[in-house]
Amino acid sequence: MDSDAEAALRVIDYFDALAMRSATAEMVVRGAAAISEAAAGLRLPDGTTIRFDATGARLSGTADRAKHLAYSAGDVHAWIERDGPQQALDELILERFALTATSAALQNAPIATFELSDPSFLEVVLSVSEPLAERSVALRRLGLFPDSELLVLAIAGEAPGSVTEDRLGELLRRSRSLGTARAAQLGPLGAIAIQTQSFADHTEAALAVEITLGESRGGEQISFRCGIGSTVKGLDAAASWDSARTALRFARWQSNGASFADSDKLGAIAALAHVASDRWTADWRVRSLRELTETISGKTDLEVLESYLTHGSLRMAGNSLHMHHSSVAARLARLEEKLHLNFSMPADVFQARLCIYAATLVEHPHE
Amino acid sequence: MTYDHVENASIPDNRNRRWKKYALDEEIGAGAVLLADVSLEDIPHFREVWRRISLPSSAVTPPGVQHDQIEISTRRGSVVVHRYAPQDARQPLSAVLLLHGGAFVGGSVASVHSQACDLVLALGVAIIAVEYRLAPEYPYPAGLDDCFEALCWMRDNAETIGIDASRIAVHGTSAGGGLAVALALKSRDVGGPPIHFLFLTSPELDDRLHTESMTRYIDTPGLTRRDAEISWALYLGHQTPGSTDVSPYAAPARANDFLDFPPTYLALMEFDPLRDEGLELARRLLSDGVPLELHLFPGTFHGSSALTHAEVSRREASEEIDVLRRRLFDGHV
Numbered sequence: 256m257d258s259d260a261e262a263a264l265r266v267i268d269y270f271d272a273l274a275m276r277s278a279t280a281e282m283v284v285r286g287a288a289a290i291s292e293a294a295a296g297l298r299l300p301d302g303t304t305i306r307f308d309a310t311g312a313r314l315s316g317t318a319d320r321a322k323h324l325a326y327s328a329g330d331v332h333a334w335i336e337r338d339g340p341q342q343a344l345d346e347l348i349l350e351r352f353a354l355t356a357t358s359a360a361l362q363n364a365p366i367a368t369f370e371l372s373d374p375s376f377l378e379v380v381l382s383v384s385e386p387l388a389e390r391s392v393a394l395r396r397l398g399l400f401p402d403s404e405l406l407v408l409a410i411a412g413e414a415p416g417s418v419t420e421d422r423l424g425e426l427l428r429r430s431r432s433l434g435t436a437r438a439a440q441l442g443p444l445g446a447i448a449i450q451t452q453s454f455a456d457h458t459e460a461a462l463a464v465e466i467t468l469g470e471s472r473g474g475e476q477i478s479f480r481c482g483i484g485s486t487v488k489g490l491d492a493a494a495s496w497d498s499a500r501t502a503l504r505f506a507r508w509q510s511n512g513a514s515f516a517d518s519d520k521l522g523a524i525a526a527l528a529h530v531a532s533d534r535w536t537a538d539w540r541v542r543s544l545r546e547l548t549e550t551i552s553g554k555t556d557l558e559v560l561e562s563y564l565t566h567g568s569l570r571m572a573g574n575s576l577h578m579h580h581s582s583v584a585a586r587l588a589r590l591e592e593k594l595h596l597n598f599s600m601p602a603d604v605f606q607a608r609l610c611i612y613a614a615t616l617v618e619h620p621h622e
Numbered sequence: 623m624t625y626d627h628v629e630n631a632s633i634p635d636n637r638n639r640r641w642k643k644y645a646l647d648e649e650i651g652a653g654a655v656l657l658a659d660v661s662l663e664d665i666p667h668f669r670e671v672w673r674r675i676s677l678p679s680s681a682v683t684p685p686g687v688q689h690d691q692i693e694i695s696t697r698r699g700s701v702v703v704h705r706y707a708p709q710d711a712r713q714p715l716s717a718v719l720l721l722h723g724g725a726f727v728g729g730s731v732a733s734v735h736s737q738a739c740d741l742v743l744a745l746g747v748a749i750i751a752v753e754y755r756l757a758p759e760y761p762y763p764a765g766l767d768d769c770f771e772a773l774c775w776m777r778d779n780a781e782t783i784g785i786d787a788s789r790i791a792v793h794g795t796s797a798g799g800g801l802a803v804a805l806a807l808k809s810r811d812v813g814g815p816p817i818h819f820l821f822l823t824s825p826e827l828d829d830r831l832h833t834e835s836m837t838r839y840i841d842t843p844g845l846t847r848r849d850a851e852i853s854w855a856l857y858l859g860h861q862t863p864g865s866t867d868v869s870p871y872a873a874p875a876r877a878n879d880f881l882d883f884p885p886t887y888l889a890l891m892e893f894d895p896l897r898d899e900g901l902e903l904a905r906r907l908l909s910d911g912v913p914l915e916l917h918l919f920p921g922t923f924h925g926s927s928a929l930t931h932a933e934v935s936r937r938e939a940s941e942e943i944d945v946l947r948r949r950l951f952d953g954h955v
Contacts, residue, residue, distance in 0.1 A: 265655060272638050272652035282649050282933075289931035290656065311931035 263347055266290065270351035273359075280360045285311050287352040291335045291345065295352065296323075299360050300330035302431040303398065303450075315403055316434070316450070326353040331360060371424060372397055374439040377446055381407065383493035394489050397437045399450050401489045406460060408468075409482040409499035410445035413508045415622055418445040422477060429468050433460070443622050444500070448492060457486040461517040469513040480506040480619075483517040501528045504619040505612065507561075527612055532620060535613040540594050540606070544614040557611070559586045563598070564608055641843055644893045647921025649932035654843040657928060662725060662852040665758070669728045680732035685709075687739045696771040703772050704731045705783065706738045706749040714780065716789035716950040718821075719773055720751040721805075723796030723925075725826070725849060726765060726857035727757050734795075744943045747950060748785050750776055754801070761859025762872040769805050770814065777815035789950055791819040792884075796845075796896075796924070797853065799825025803874035803903070810882055819949040820886040821942070824896050824924050825903070828875035829854040829863040833898035842893045844924035850895050875899050880906055885913035887945045889938060891922040915945065 269290060273283055280297060288295035288307045294314060296306035304316035323334040324341060326349040333353035335345060379385050379393035391401050399405065410426060412418045423438055423445040430436035435450040454460040461483050468481065482503025484495030498518035502525065505516040518525060535541045547553030562572040563583065573580035587598060594610075596603040637655055646654065660671045683689045686709050693700050707715060718741060722734040731738075731751040738749040754768035773790070780787035794802030799822040806817050828836075831850060840847045854863040854873070861868055870877040886907055890900040897918070907914045919934055927935045 268638055268655045269652055272655055273648060275638070275642070276646070276648040276651045278648035278652065285931050285933070286649060286652060289653070289929070307931075309931065311933065311936050 259343070262344060266344055266347050266351060270355045274355050278355075278359055280356050281305055281307075283352065283356045283359050287333070287335065287348060287356075291337070291342075291348055293338065294336040296334050296336070297356050297360075298332040300431075301435065302433065303435040313400075324349055326350060331357045371420065371427065372437045372439045374441055377437060377439040377448065378441060380448065380489075380492050381441070381446060381496040383497070387490060390490055390492070394492075397448075399435060399437065399448065399489050403450050403489055404486055405448055405450045405489045405492055405495065406457070406464075406486045407484040407492055407495040407499045408445075408447040408449070408464065409484070409496065409503040410447065411443070411480045411503055411506075411619075411622065413478070413480075416443035418443075418479065422479060423447075425477060426468055426479070429470075430464075433463055433467055444503070446496060446499075448495075450489065451486065457519050460486060461515075461519065465513075465515045469515065471512070477513060478509060479513050480508055481513060481515045482506060483515060483519075485518050498525070500622065501525050504528055504616050504621065507615050507618070524612065527609075528616060528621070530613075530616070532617045535617050538610070538613070540596075540610045541613045541617065543593060544610055545617060548614075548618070556586050556590055557614075559583055560590055560607065561611060563587060564604065564611070637843070640841055644842060644923075645921065646843075646893060646923065647926075647932065647934050650921050650923065650926045650929060650934060653929035653932060654923065654926070657843070657925075659843075661846070662727065662849045662856075665727055665856075668725075672724060672728045672733055673730070676730065676732040676735065680735035682736075684739050684743065687742045689735075689739075694771065694775045696768070698767070701755075701768040701771055702731075702753040703775070704735075704738070704749075704751040704753070706742045706751070707784065708742055708746050711746075711748070711784060713784040714786040715746070715748040715784055716818075717748040717750060717776060717783075717785040717791070718946070718950075719769070719776065719790060719792045719805075720749050721754070721769060721792065721794040721798030721801050722751065723794075723798045723826075724756070725845075725853035726762075726797040726800075727853065729756075729797075741943075741946070745947055745950065747946070748783065750783075757859065758856040762857050762861075762869075765857075766801055766804050766808065766871060769801050770808060773805060773809065773815050773817075787815070789818050790815065791821060791946065791950060792817050793821040793946075794825060795823040797826045797857075799823060800827050800874060803827060803877075804871045806884055807874055807877055807880075808871050817884040819946075820884045821946060822886060822900075823889045823927075824891050824894055825874075825888075825900060826850070826853065826896055827873060827903060828899040829858060829868055829873040830875070831863070833895075833902065835898040836895045839893060839895040839897075842895065842923050844891075844926060845895055847895050875902065880910040880912055883907060883910065883912040885949065887915045887949075888917070889941075890916070890918045891924050891926060892918060892920055893922065894924040896924060917941065 273286055284295050284297050284305045285307045288309045292309050294308045298304045306314040308314055324337050324345055325334040333356055335349055376393045376396050379389055394401050410418050427436055427438040430447050430449050433449050433451060436447060438447040451460050464483055482499040484499030487495045502516040502518040502521055506514040547557050562575050566572045569580040569583045573583045591598060596607055598604055658671050660668050662668055687706055688709050689706050691702055691704050693702050720734055720738055722729045731753050734751055738751055741749055752769055752772045755764040776790055777787045792802045792805060802822060803825055806820055809815055836847055888904055890897050904914060904916045919938055927938050929935050
C-alpha cells in the first residue's frame with residue numbers, strides 16, 4: 256500500500272493528468288467521485304450543476320447540502336458528498352478537484368452560455384410536434400438534460416412583440432442563479448428555459464423566479480410580464496412553454512415593475528383562457544373594467560380592486576399599495592356602484608374576480 | 623471500485639509522462655495512474671497484487687446471488703469451479719463459463735467474483751468460473767484441459783446444475799480469452815460440447831508477437847510487449863514461443879480455420895499490444911462465415927475497464943450485458 260506521501264502524489268498526478276488531457280468538467284466530476292468513492296458535484300458560474308456518483312452514473316442537480324465537503328475556487332463551487340467522517344485525502348482531492356474543474360469549465364464551455372441562444376434550438380425543444388429524438392438532440396446542444404427538471408418562462412412587454420433583446424438578456428443573466436438558463440426570442444415573446452436545481456417543489460421555484468427576476472437592481476426597475484410554466488422533465492419542455500404562455504395572459508402589465516403569473520398557482524383558473532374574447536366582452540361588467548384601463552385613475556381603481564380581492568382587507572390592500580385605507584374604501588365604493596356589486600357578498604366577490612380575469616385575458620390575447 | 627491497491631515505489635508522474643504520447647481517453651489516461659503497475663518480471667509479486675486487488679470485492683456476495691464451490695473430478699485429478707446463480711432460479715438457466723485473465727500465470731476466480739455476481743443479477747444466468755491451473759507450475763495444456771473438463775461437466779450435469787446445455791456461452795478476458803478461443807477450437811475438433819456463444823475481451827492469442835500493435839506498444843499501461851513475451855514463455859513451458867511446434871490450442875491465432883465456430887462478440891482495446899491479433903481473429907472469423915460483433919473501444923488500454931466510472935468503461939459494461947442478453951435469451955428479458 257502507498258505511504259501517505261505517495262498517495263497524495265497520486266491524487267495530484269491524477270488530476271494533473273485530467274487537466275493535461277483536457278478533460279471536460281463532467282469528466283473531472285466523475286473522476287473526483289471515483290477517487291473519493293463518494294458522489295461529487297460542481298456548480299459553474301453560469302448556474303450549471305453537474306453531479307455524479309462513484310460508479311460514474313449521473314445524478315440530478317439536487318443534493319442534501321448538509322453532507323458536503325465543499326470548496327469554492329472563484330465562481331466555481333465543488334463538493335464531495337461524504338457519508339461519514341472526513342478521510343485523510345479528502346481535502347487534497349477537493350482542492351485539486353476544484354482547481355482542475357475550474358480550468359476545465361473555462362476551456363471547454365461547449366456553448367456561449369452568457370448570450371441568447373440560437374432560437375432554432377430552443378424552438379425545437381419547446382415544440383410539441385418535433386419528434387422526441389430531435390428534441391433530445393436540441394436539448395443537449397443547449398447544454399440541458401432530457402430527464403432533469405426544467406421550467407419555462409414566457410416573457411412579454413407592454414405591447415405585443417415589445418420584449419427587447421437587452422431586456423431578455425438581463426433577465427437571462429438573473430435567471431442563471433436559479434439553475435442552467437437558456438433564452439431566445441421566439442416570435443413576439445421571450446422564452447427562458449431554466450433547468451432548476453435544489454428546489455423542494457415548483458412553488459419554491461416559482462417564488463425564486465419572482466424574487467430573482469423581479470428585483471430592482473441599482474434602482475433599475477425592469478417592467479415586463481412573465482408567465483411561469485409548470486415544472487417538467489427536459490423532454491416535455493413544450494408542455495411548460497404552453498402553460499407559461501397561457502399563464503402570461505393572466506399577468507397584467509404594471510408600469511412600475513414586473514408582473515408574474517404562475518401556471519401551477521392558477522390551477523383550474525387557467526381554463527378560462529380558452530374562452531373566446533367576444534364571449535367575455537359580451538358581458539357589460541367586463542367591458543366596464545376594460546374601460547377603466549383607459550385612464551390613470553381607472554387603472555388605479557383596478558389595482559385597488561385586485562389588491563383588495565387578493566388581501567381581503569382594506570388595511571392590507573392599503574399597505575400593499577402604499578395608500579391609506581380610507582382611499583381604498585372610497586375607490587371600492589365607487590367601483591361597487593359602477594359594477595352593481597356588493598363586495599361584502601361572496602357571490603359578488605367571485606363575480607368581480609371573474610370579470611377581472613376576463614378583462615385581463617381580453618387585454619392579452621394569445622401570442 | 624477501490625483505488626487503495628496502489629503499489630510500488632515507482633513515482634507516479636514518470637508514468638504520466640511515459641503515457642503522455644498515447645492519445646488515451648481523458649478519463650482512462652488519468653485513471654491509469656491509479657491502477658497497480660505490475661510487470662510479469664516478478665511472478666509472485668504479480669500474483670500477490672492481483673490477490674490483494676481482488677480481496678475487497680470477492681469478500682462480498684450481494685443478496686440475490688447464490689455462490690458455491692464444486693470440486694469436479696477430471697481424468698488427471700480434479701478442478702475447482704465456482705457456481706453463481708440467481709437465488710430464485712427458474713430453471714433451466716442459460717449459463718456462462720467464465721474464464722478469468724491474468725496472463726496465464728496469475729488471477730483467479732476471486733478476481734472475477736464481482737463480475738460474476740453482476741452478470742447473475744443483470745441477466746439471471748448461471749455462471750461457472752473455473753479455477754484453472756496456472757503456469758509456470760502448470761504450463762499448457764493444463765489450464766486448457768481444466769477448462770474443457772469444466773465445459774464437459776456442465777453439459778453432462780446440466781440437469782443437476784440447473785442449466786440448459788444448449789445455451790452455454792463461454793466468456794474470456796485476456797489470457798482467459800485465449801483459453802476461450804482454444805476451448806471452442808478443441809471442442810469443435812473432438813466433438814465436445816457445443817458452445818452457443820463466445821464473448822471475448824482483449825484475448826491473448828498469438829505467441830509469435832509479430833503484429834504491429836505488439837511491436838509498437840512497448841510501454842502502454844495495463845500490458846506491455848515485455849509482459850506478453852514473458853506470459854507466452856511461461857505458458858508454453860518447454861516450447862519456444864514463435865517456433866513451429868506450438869499448437870493452435872495453445873496459441874489459437876495459429877488455427878487453420880474457424881469454420882463452424884460459435885457466434886462471437888469481440889471487444890478490443892485501442893492501446894493494447896494484443897489489439898491487432900484480435901483484429902486478425904475478427905478478419906478470419908468473418909472470412910470463415912462466423913457471425914461476429916466487433917467493438918474497438920477508443921482511447922482504452924488493456925484492462926482499462928477496471929476504471930469503472932469512466933464513460934467508455936460504462937459503455938463497455940452496458941454493451942456486455944446487452945449482447946449477452948440478446949444471445950442467451952434471444953433478446954427476451
